[in-house]
Amino acid sequence: MSATKSILTYLSKGNQLTTRAARTMFKINNIANVVYVLRNEGHVIYTNRVTLSDGRQVFAYRMGQPSRAYTQSMKSRHVARARQTLYRDAISA
Numbered sequence: 001m002s003a004t005k006s007i008l009t010y011l012s013k014g015n016q017l018t019t020r021a022a023r024t025m026f027k028i029n030n031i032a033n034v035v036y037v038l039r040n041e042g043h044v045i046y047t048n049r050v051t052l053s054d055g056r057q058v059f060a061y062r063m064g065q066p067s068r069a070y071t072q073s074m075k076s077r078h079v080a081r082a083r084q085t086l087y088r089d090a091i092s093a
Helices: 003-012 019-026 031-040 068-075 079-092
Strands: 045-051 057-063
Touching (some): 003 057, 019 057
Antiparallel strands (some): 045 057
């Protein structure tokens, strides 16, 4: 199974994935690139900022239901605006 497919399976089970976890579990150095590919395939993957137990803040990826803003932007063919909704939690934090 390819790393991209493995990550998709992992995320679809409700898990979230950080960059460090992706390196450890799937031997992926650039998780952002894999997430980009999956989003282009139509999967809704959110980027969130999470705080680790040692106080560091990192980005974590998770799958979810598309928000109303995402759905409306996609229907209007505003792909760039739709993608911004996937990063909202990460940017505003």
